[in-house]
Amino acid sequence: MAAEDQLRGLREAFPGAVRPNHRRSQMRALYVAAALLLGFAAPAVAQTTLKYTFVNPMSSHFGSAATAFKDYVEKESDGRLKIAIFPGGALGGEREIVESLQLGTVDMAMTGTSVVGNFVPEVLIYDVPFLFRDTKQARAVLDGQIGKDILAKFEDKDIVGLGYGENGFKMLTNNRHPVEKPEDLNGMTVRVMENEIHIAAFRQLGARPTPIAWPELFAALQQGVVDGQDNPIS
Known part of the structure; x- marks a missing residue:
């Protein structure tokens, strides 16, 4: 999903905190088997620091993605939004993370659909074995209308789905x-x-x-x- 779409989600959750910048770059990603979700806790109030967590270590591609996202958001918001990263399951396992998103004690997270599917069943379609022929097809589906429609299902669970990221084939x-x-x-x-x-x-x-x-x-x-x-x- 493009950075513009992620930025739009930030603007809706935190009005006035993020302004457009013409020096934007694309932040495309996808998840194939163990699809990851980047989510916002909908009940969160406007604030300067957002807690962003995931279970993988900072040295993983999760950490690289989080660092890139942090740099992007802090730059685009002119410093009005700060991202505090909590890697390595510091704030709990993935089920606890999703529950924390709903409660508002965590603001953002990257998690696998396998756990998120317990909250948003539609996401589990991505976990069907051999669903995608290859990476190109997976990206077309996730970045297309099907992917957007499934992300929209998260709002009923007090979570805003911002996009997908790549985690590789199993x-x-x-x-x-x-x-x-x-x-x-x-x-x-x-x-x-x-x-x-x-x-x-x-x-x-x-x-x-x-x-x-x-x-x-x-x-x-x-x-x-x-x-x-x-x-x-x-």
Whole structure:
């Protein structure tokens, strides 16, 4: 989604805080399997500092996106809006983050659709396996009318969807053996997001899907709670 659309969302949420600047650049992005959402808490009142959080570390592409967004917003608002970034699950897991958006204790967030789908079910269409042929097709859908219509559904949950960002296609990793065919998943315990579509898909393949929050994933792998997990390599 273009930076102009994101800026428009800021103006609507915080009237007068952000003014146009002709030196704008495009900030296009998309999410493919584990689509991420950039959201505003609708009840938030006008303020100079906005809390922006996500579960990934600052060294990830999430951190790069947040830094670029922070620089853009602070420049376009002539310093009237400040973005305070809280990475690495500092303000909770993704479910807690979405609930905090609704309560207004967090102002902005990047989260996966797998968790957001528990609040806005329409988003779960993006999690259907093999939905998109390639990145080009995914971008066309997310940046098109379908993507905009689904973002509009967030307002009923007191959240404003500003756009999509790229998180890469999913990859399966595990500590047991290579997975080259569906039968290789038989009996394998695989960490999945809190998402009925993901759970059903892995169950159909013969695996034992186990929902675990992202901040707890590495410990679960180290302790042998799960054999593997599916996430983008990025």
